[in-house]
Amino acid sequence: MRQIAIVGSGPAGYYTAEAANKKWGDDVRVDVFDALPVPYGLIRSGVAPDHQSIKKVALRYEKTALSSNVRFVGNVSVGDDITVRELQELYDAVILATGAPNDRQLQLEGDQLDNVFGSAEFVGWYNGHPKFADLNPDLSGKHAVVIGMGNVALDVARILAKTSAEMRGSDIVAHAFEALHTSNLETITILGRRGPHQIMMTPKELGELLQLQRAAPSVDHADLPPPADDTNLEPGLRKSVELLRKFADLPEESHAKTAITIDFRFFAGPKAFYGKDGRVTQVECERMNVVDGRPVGTGELFRLPADLVISCIGYRASPLGDVPFDQRAGRFDSVDGRISPGLYCVGWAKRGPTGTIGTNRPDGYNVMELVAEDMTSGSHKRGREGFDELASERGLEIVTFSDWQKIEGAEVAAARSGAPREKFVDIASMIAAKS
Structure with missing residues (x-):
């Protein structure tokens, strides 16, 4: 035996x-x-x-x-x-x-500020994992930043954006269901160092953002490569990029009718987190270029408001x-x-x-x-x-x-x-x- x-x-x-x-x-x-x-x-x-x-x-x-x-x-x-x-x-x-x-760590200045989480923690919180059930993120702020360009980042952004009615058939745990119901978020920025052609997001998950009741996705046309450059992409990625183009083409009325904007920020690498009274308030980013598929910093820095940060950059x-x-x-x-x-x-x-x-x-x-x-x-x-x-x-x-x-x-x-x-x-x- x-x-x-x-x-x-x-x-x-x-x-x-x-x-x-x-x-x-x-x-x-x-x-x-x-x-x-x-x-x-x-x-x-x-x-x-x-x-x-x-x-x-x-x-x-x-x-x-x-x-x-x-x-x-x-x-x-x-x-x-x-x-x-x-x-x-x-x-x-x-x-x-x-x-x-375990979360892969960003290891950036300020990553120990309150309301900065890894995706293992945050996903574990809303899924009821005993290790993370007491996480208690503060959702009272207006601005969330989700770092990463894979499906986990999409999951986190979507859960943050959904209404209680949209979560009705899910098995989200009660403490997260109630906390998200009282959320004051107005913007959810999905931050990635590379461009649209390097995302790991699949079409099904991206397409779900178009079905949200109180949120609409946004992409800056300037971040999109010429349409002809999509030709050699593998089929799944090409469909994903087509959806990003659709997000960029959404009329202003779509955003005017929704309470939350899910804003894709490409070519933006997080460099540091800044806060007040021990809680995160801003993410400093560097504008990036993609050279041979790798992100290269330009030295141009800018800051985004961030009352909540979730890093979705991988696991160990x-x-x-x-x-x-x-x-x-x-x-x-x-x-x-x-x-x-x-x-x-x-x-x-x-x-x-x-x-x-x-x-x-x-x-x-x-x-x-x-x-x-x-x-x-x-x-x-x-x-x-x-x-x-x-x-x-x-x-x-x-x-x-x-x-x-x-x-x-x-x-x-x-x-x-x-x-x-x-x-x-x-x-x-x-x-x-x-x-």
């Missing part, structure tokens, strides 16, 4: 468990560990709450989780409750699917004990997912924060081929049985998938009108709900 431990229960973790099931069937046992008592990682705490159709992929993971040979082991922190080395002693293969839960994995880690790239150090025989990584822990949710599926299947190469047969390690003994000795309260179903049932029962659920935002409440 092969014994496999997967650390992380998000998309990468469950696709990997699915791959193990298909590879070995009844001849494998898979334990999927998570520090939280609830599964699904990025699907629960990263995907925008108004994108419920994307969250339905969890139904696929549930099918794997309910397999007789796959077990969810929630409320167990690998690195604190048990080390990677200890897992390696118990299991034939240990696969790190921890994602990249967390180092774990003595597991080799690439500090520069912010991910585990591996060769195609193999850290060493018996120790592997998948998803963002392997690649960094790139690709879609579906990109994690081939990662999971590819790493299982590496496991098969290194482990031709079971090594008679104790696996699940050994872990359960250790957990009992250490007084760990394991949350199983059936426990999670009770937690989920309680969240669904507590949902406000029109919402799919009301998430618990602290671990104690999650644990209590399974009893």
